[in-house]
Amino acid sequence: KAGVTQTPRYLIKTRGQQVTLSCSPISGHRSVSWYQQTPGQGLQFLFEYFSETQRNKGNFPGRFSGRQFSNSRSEMNVSTLELGDSALYLCASSPGLVQPDTQYFGPGTRLTVL
Amino acid sequence: AQTVTQSQPEMSVQEAETVTLSCTYDTSENNYYLFWYKQPPSRQMILVIRQEAYKQQNATENRFSVNFQKAAKSFSLKISDSQLGDTAMYFCAFHGPNNNDMRFGAGTRLTVKP
Numbered sequence A: 001k002a003g004v005t006q007t008p009r010y011l012i013k014t015r016g017q018q019v020t021l022s023c024s025p026i027s028g029h030r031s032v033s034w035y036q037q038t039p040g041q042g043l044q045f046l047f048e049y050f051s052e053t054q055r056n057k058g059n060f061p062g063r064f065s066g067r068q069f070s071n072s073r074s075e076m077n078v079s080t081l082e083l084g085d086s087a088l089y090l091c092a093s094s095p096g097l098v099q100p101d102t103q104y105f106g107p108g109t110r111l112t113v114l
Numbered sequence B: 001a002q003t004v005t006q007s008q009p010e011m012s013v014q015e016a017e018t019v020t021l022s023c024t025y026d027t028s029e030n031n032y033y034l035f036w037y038k039q040p041p042s043r044q045m046i047l048v049i050r051q052e053a054y055k056q057q058n059a060t061e062n063r064f065s066v067n068f069q070k071a072a073k074s075f076s077l078k079i080s081d082s083q084l085g086d087t088a089m090y091f092c093a094f095h096g097p098n099n100n101d102m103r104f105g106a107g108t109r110l111t112v113k114p
Helices: none
Strands: A005-007 A010-013 A019-024 A031-038 A042-050 A053-057 A064-068 A074-078 A087-094 A109-113 B003-005 B010-014 B019-021 B024-026 B033-039 B046-052 B064-069 B074-079 B088-095 B108-113
Touching: A005 A087, A010 A019, A019 A087, A019 A109, A031 A074, A042 A064, A074 A087, B003 B088, B010 B019, B019 B108, B024 B074, B033 B064, B046 B064, B046 B074, B074 B088
Parallel strands: A010 A109, B010 B108
Antiparallel strands: A005 A019, A019 A074, A031 A042, A031 A087, A042 A053, A064 A074, A087 A109, B003 B024, B019 B074, B033 B046, B033 B088, B064 B074, B088 B108
């Protein structure tokens, strides 16, 4: 099976702009989780989608939002970008039917906010 | 809340030798999974090994094995016959039965020296 894919791999934006990141899970996986990785804060959970519904949410401001489509692909949107949003954004997929579960990660999208 | 602690920010090992990375966690749950993920400089987060808490036998995957001490809430990773390709950040992670997100430690940067 193909792994988790993320597009784009790199993004450069300026403060105040918005950005949309995309994640395609492993075929058959219905859960997609998003994480922000920074040198200072490490890996932090943003949110998780399962069957087009947000099932869990981390402690991030409302500028961070997401959605999931019927084919399980997920997008994450960040509005009104701030310098502190510069990070590696990782998505991970899992079957999602039971907890706990094993998540498989994509290569990440490196977002730089200038 | 579940927390994961990796007390070794950096470690190094000579090629072909054995190294052990430490991880402790805090939880009141009885059913959970523990993971070690590897993130090489190329950034892709790769699953190294998984341990189900209900299993007493320590998980092994080729050169990688864990020492799971449930009562002590300790989960260390042993890498035998270290190879240059093992150079990476290693993250210990916890996934419980009622939370849909994974909690990660801060990571240990492992360098394998020739």
